[in-house]
Amino acid sequence: MAALRSREASGVPLAWLIEAVTAGFVDADVSTLLDEREERTARAALPPSFFGWLAAEARVAQAIVSDQNEGDSRVPYREVERAAARMLLEFAYRLMHDDPDRHFLDLPFRFAAPAARLGIESSLVIQAVRVTERRWVDQLLTAAGERAGDIAHSVLSASAAIYDAVVDSFVTDYVVAQAQLDGEMLATKRALIDALLKPGVRDAKGFDDLGIDLSGHHVAVVLWHPTAGIGPHLDTAARQIGMSAFANAVTVVPGDDRTLWIWLTFADDPPPAVLERVRSIPRDPGRVGVAIGPVARGVQGFRRSHLLAREYAAVAGRLPPGIAPDIADTERMSYLSLLLRDPERAEWFVATELGALATGAVSDRENRETLRLYLETGQSLADTAERLRIHRNTVVYRLKRIEQAIGRPIASRRHELYAAALLAHLLEQSES
Missing domain, CATH: 1.10.10.2840 (PucR C-terminal helix-turn-helix domain)
Known part of the structure; x- marks a missing residue:
């Protein structure tokens, strides 16, 4: 206890608590968990036993994440361990200085981008952080023994601050990574569709990444805004069309600055009532124009329905409000588009x-x-x-x-x- 008293007297408020919670551990190699500078700084401030605890808790965090993801081998477990180690090190620094709001590390966790790319739910990661943080709090309060009541506020304050910092950092990085991934996926999808729309394409080979059955029945829809670019009006209309159609697959890509291209894909020829629901979506005609191609089957039908919908949209977009039909579809536009081509x-x-x-x-x-x-x-x-x-x-x-x-x-x-x-x-x- 002499060592504990000397550290307490040295002006490091909760150094004794770190020694108490790590008393049953021995030093460990943490070179895979911390950068060289981080480890050197940490070893100058913390007892050797802390690094044994650090290594053990990093493995536990990895096991928690593995269990939540059913052992999925794609999960970046090494980055999970590194993130847990840095989180625990930051926790220890704040406890030792009894300053929950002070940042000692930049906390750059590198698993947000891989998690987004692998489709790992952000809620699972946040839950793992919560479970890990609660585990450390329990260990610290248990190690404090009779003094737990005296230091509970400091431990819980530091714990909450760490949790908030980690979650904020992770969510921000995850959202950015998800947006980048969505952009990449959208660009890939658009490139595949551009290739599919070229004349002469007759089979679905090479287009599996679109995720639709090209042999099915397709109805193409083009949405456009008369004066503005793609925005909430078009996005809302696209969602309403997707929900009303009950299609087997709905594909949406930006056409240009003012249009959205949509394909509704059905396993069987859709009944007229389905298309009537699409025509009847609530919208502001002054803000959203709708052109619908005919039902057409297969790869060539995917192209034909879309090109006709685009042609109907182009013709309807040139017509004055009193002349343009409310819905530019085959029934209303095939004759006009042919005449005005x-x-x-x-x-x-x-x-x-x-x-x-x-x-x-x-x-x-x-x-x-x-x-x-x-x-x-x-x-x-x-x-x-x-x-x-x-x-x-x-x-x-x-x-x-x-x-x-x-x-x-x-x-x-x-x-x-x-x-x-x-x-x-x-x-x-x-x-x-």
Whole structure:
């Protein structure tokens, strides 16, 4: 006890406690646990028996983590032991100086990044730290004997400070590592998808890392923001689509600064009700545009559905709010996307089909709109008049003027004339 009293008298408040808790240990080699400078500094301040305790507790911490991870050989156990040793050394320093808030080591724990990459739950690591910290507290208070009540506050304060410091350090590093890993995985996924979307790819060989069954049925979705980049509006819409579809797999990657690309993959052909749920997700149409490709199967279907969804999105994005459909899908967009694929040729087509009606004159615009609605309503004079809010006889008069201008009966080329009138309307709206 003379040694204990001399250390206590020397101004190191709880040095006696360190000697008491390590009394049953002998010196040990800790060169694999501490850096050379750390070990040299520690040996100048702590008794040799402490290093036997340090080595033993590092092994116990490793065993705790191993048990929690069912002996997974991928876990970086050496770094776990090193982290436990540094944590215990920091604990001892703070106890000896009775200063729970003072930092003696930088505590750079190197197991956060490996844990994130291996998919080890951060909660398991934090739980292991808690179990280890509680174990040390119990040993220290037991070693203190009758004096446990006198030093309990100091021990618990130092313990809590160490726990907070370690957890804060680990969580920060883990989050950073997880973000880096997510970025790497996303870049890898995007590179695989870019390769898969190239023409000529016909089988799934080499694309296993995507984690989806490419032989299944795919529905591609493109989300975009009319004015801003990828943000919470698109992320929320993507989550809602994924939850509403009940797909076997949901794949999401950024398309560019303003779009998200999504694939819903199903083992079987999805029923119409599934796609209707996707179309019905709650959203703000002014902030989130949605384009949906057709259901298509296999590797080529993965590509086809996506390219059509992108085409629908591109066309819908050019249309004015009053013309653009709420959901740009095959039913609403296949015809428009085909017509507007080449704007210059679309203008040529309008000029060829409508002839003298293809001018900017007010009367010609009125006649084109009358022609479009007349054909759109199944050549109903009453419905056309109602939609234009004019008299039925005015519709009849305009139709005669239209046939005179184009030089042939409307019925002779009604499909071509409807396409031309619709194109003229869309091009005019886009320009305005």
